[in-house]
Amino acid sequence: MKNPLLLFLLLAVTLPASAQDTSAAGIFKARVINAQTDQPLESVHVINLNQVVGTITDRQGEFAIRAAVNDTLYFSYLGFKSQKIRVTNDMFKFEDTDIALTELAYALEEVIVQPYQLTGYLEIDVKNLPINTAYQYSISGLPVSYESGSKSPSAVTKVLGAIMNPADLLRNLFGRHPRQMRKLRQIKEDDRIRDLLASKFDRETLTELLQLQKVDIEDILTNCNYSSSFIRTANDLQILDALSSCYEEYKVLNRQK
Structure with a gap:
């Protein structure tokens, strides 16, 4: 080898760049949990807003979705506050990422229900709807x-x-x-x-x-x-x-x- 130092420098530059490219895009995996109880949340909808693909979490709260670094993921679950996160390089490197969703607090007010005055005759009741x-x-x-x-x-x-x-x-x-x-x-x-x-x-x-x-x-x-x-x-x-x-x-x- 005529110039081993040059070969070493080329390898030092190429290898980190290749590793970064590998982690920059692919399948992103994480787990969604309840912020109050740390329990996994099943059937949470996860949407990649950039690539317009979606998935849902399994019984362990885990999901996998196509994503790249800097993509925005949107999480939606009934009774919980929707949340957006930006995918980072570290999230690809470490597959133990937890996404915590916070329960919504509803202040319920008195509701007066006024049912339709149904007679039991379809011809009449249809006209009242x-x-x-x-x-x-x-x-x-x-x-x-x-x-x-x-x-x-x-x-x-x-x-x-x-x-x-x-x-x-x-x-x-x-x-x-x-x-x-x-x-x-x-x-x-x-x-x-x-x-x-x-x-x-x-x-x-x-x-x-x-x-x-x-x-x-x-x-x-x-x-x-x-x-x-x-x-x-x-x-x-x-x-x-x-x-x-x-x-x-x-x-x-x-x-x-």
Whole structure:
């Protein structure tokens, strides 16, 4: 060997770099516990917000998820405060990482329950139940229908105007958040995330995934002519599907311009 010192220096530089690359990305493993009792938590939803993949913890509170250094993991569990953590190099090196979730403290107030006055006759009882009075309009050539507040010629005009007007808020919002909106398709392909969203009504997880404010989500759906009752009562998965439909229509119309 003509220059052993040079070979030693090359090895000293290459080996640490290779080790760092190995630990920087891969499968991240950890355990989720109750911060108060240190007991493992089963069925906690874990979502990688950067790579848009999800999983749940097992009986020992353990989980494994695809992640890279600096990815953000989002933890959600009923009755516990949701939490976000940033994945670090040390977390990959040491596989005994514990993620502690804190229980929520609810102050319950007196609730007066007023049941429906049911008679036992289906024909009568159905009329006493609240219904969604927002009408839907189907437009030839478009795969989805649109909601509007009332059944009138002006309502149809409102629907058409919101779809065809290139300067409306829908176009502005989608154009302002193109990267977040592209996540819609990724989210819909992950069954774990879809299952979590189907059980949620607070928009918290959805806003974290899309990095949008709740008010932006409401503005998008309003300008897609979804009724206020739908926006208020739909679960997060239904809101996701509605946003996806709006976005697909936006892309079609944007290409036509």
